[in-house]
Amino acid sequence: MRTAFSLASICVLAWLAPALAADKPDPVADQKAFQNFFIKKFPKVKYEDFVNGPYSMDEGLHRQWEEKEQFPPYEFAVETGKEMFATPFKNGKTYGDCFANKGIGVRQNYPTFDEKEGKVITLELALNRCREANGEAPYSYLKDEMASLTAYMAFTSRGQKMDIRIPSDPRALEAYENGKRYFYTRRGQLNFSCATCHVQSPGEHIRAEILAPALGIMNAMPIYRSEWSGMGTTSRRFLTCNSQTRAVPLEPQSDEYRDLEYYLSYVANGLPISGPGARP
Amino acid sequence: MSATMSVTRNIALAVVLVLAIAMPALAASEADFKAAFAAAEAAEKQADQLRNKWTTTETQLAAAKKAAAAGDFDAATAAAKEAEALAQASIFQATSEKERWKDMEIR
Numbered sequence: 001m002r003t004a005f006s007l008a009s010i011c012v013l014a015w016l017a018p019a020l021a022a023d024k025p026d027p028v029a030d031q032k033a034f035q036n037f038f039i040k041k042f043p044k045v046k047y048e049d050f051v052n053g054p055y056s057m058d059e060g061l062h063r064q065w066e067e068k069e070q071f072p073p074y075e076f077a078v079e080t081g082k083e084m085f086a087t088p089f090k091n092g093k094t095y096g097d098c099f100a101n102k103g104i105g106v107r108q109n110y111p112t113f114d115e116k117e118g119k120v121i122t123l124e125l126a127l128n129r130c131r132e133a134n135g136e137a138p139y140s141y142l143k144d145e146m147a148s149l150t151a152y153m154a155f156t157s158r159g160q161k162m163d164i165r166i167p168s169d170p171r172a173l174e175a176y177e178n179g180k181r182y183f184y185t186r187r188g189q190l191n192f193s194c195a196t197c198h199v200q201s202p203g204e205h206i207r208a209e210i211l212a213p214a215l216g217i218m219n220a221m222p223i224y225r226s227e228w229s230g231m232g233t234t235s236r237r238f239l240t241c242n243s244q245t246r247a248v249p250l251e252p253q254s255d256e257y258r259d260l261e262y263y264l265s266y267v268a269n270g271l272p273i274s275g276p277g278a279r280p
Numbered sequence: 281m282s283a284t285m286s287v288t289r290n291i292a293l294a295v296v297l298v299l300a301i302a303m304p305a306l307a308a309s310e311a312d313f314k315a316a317f318a319a320a321e322a323a324e325k326q327a328d329q330l331r332n333k334w335t336t337t338e339t340q341l342a343a344a345k346k347a348a349a350a351g352d353f354d355a356a357t358a359a360a361k362e363a364e365a366l367a368q369a370s371i372f373q374a375t376s377e378k379e380r381w382k383d384m385e386i387r
Contacts, residue, residue, distance in 0.1 A: 030386075033386050033387055034386050037386045180385070181381055184381040184382070184384045184385050185377045185381040186373060186377050186380075186381070187332055187373065187374075187377075188334060188335070189334045189335070189336045189366070189369075189370075191373065193381065193384060195384050196384075199384070199386065200384075243335065246334055246335045246336050247332070247333070247334060247335065248333035248334065248335055248338060250331065256331065
């Protein structure tokens with residue numbers, strides 16, 4: 001009787017274990033599966049080229065982009081950002097004082113997880129917190145000054161490989177999982193998730209645009225978009241993606257967007273920073 | 281008077297009577313609008329708690345308010361009902377996606 005009971009328990013455990021393991025968060029396995037998916041889907045695209053979004057998907061567009069890069073439309077933003085970055089606040093300190101390595105070549109480490117606060121800190125958020133800590137008013141998260149500052153910081157980090165860490169903290173893992181859930185969740189009247197466009201349909205046309213692959217999509221931020229006739233930050237990109245699916249966007253730098261950026265950046269670990277970018 | 285004329289006159293009278301009875305019932309009142317708008321707002325509040333409002337719901341809510349302000353309670357009530365239907369759909373979406381998102385995940 002006891003033997004039969006033990007045998008039954010073992011059978012139940014053996015049956016449950018794979019199911020439980022499948023639901024256990026595993027960012028390392030996720031990242032591998034995520035990158036492999038795109039590499040297999042687009043065997044002709046060079047690994048490093050995924051960071052160039054739609055330009056990696058279409059030969060004609062790629063040629064246009066190469067020409068555009070000779071006089072890149074984000075150049076003004078980089079110059080403005082450089083000047084802003086070097087200009088001291090009223091208290092004499094600068095942005096550089098708020099960052100490791102004086103803020104040069106650090107883009108690949110953002111977003112980061114702040115274990116004191118238990119939350120994800122994006123580069124845009126870190127910049128505004130730096131301003132506030134030095135007695136300055138925060139900037140809009142969407143464009144203009146914020147886009148210029150992040151453009152300069154990305155420019156100084158070009159070629160550095162995305163290096164997002166998930167510390168051994170259950171809150172960090174939860175933030176990562178929340179970001180993943182947001183990425184795959186359908187929303188808006190059009191019933192689209194981020195993955196509908198950027199996993200299921202990269203390389204396909206949506207009206208006149210070619211959809212970018214999700215892999216490496218953060219590496220090019222911030223971007224100059226011809227559609228916007230100007231620069232836009234990661235926040236602006238998330239907000240407009242939501243509006244395009246007829247979902248009411250959340251507030252910039254809400255927990256959901258911060259976690260989404262954390263997830264998307266983590267799965268792009270190993271790919272070079274290419275920002276600031278230019279997009280149609 | 282011929283029999284045909286008499287039948288025609290009776291039909292016309294019947295139509296007038298039916299319209300007279302039906303018209304007040306078809307026209308929406310301010311009270312109808314207020315009830316429809318309250319239901320739409322309650323549903324949209326629930327969608328907001330789920331962090332899943334739709335832009336189209338907001339558009340219909342604004343259209344309902346505008347029509348009501350202009351005294352067009354038929355249009356206002358119709359827009360409010362449309363807003364409620366959209367808000368309910370967004371609630372359904374958010375609820376069903378709580379688990380369904382996993383189907384799309386790259387593994």
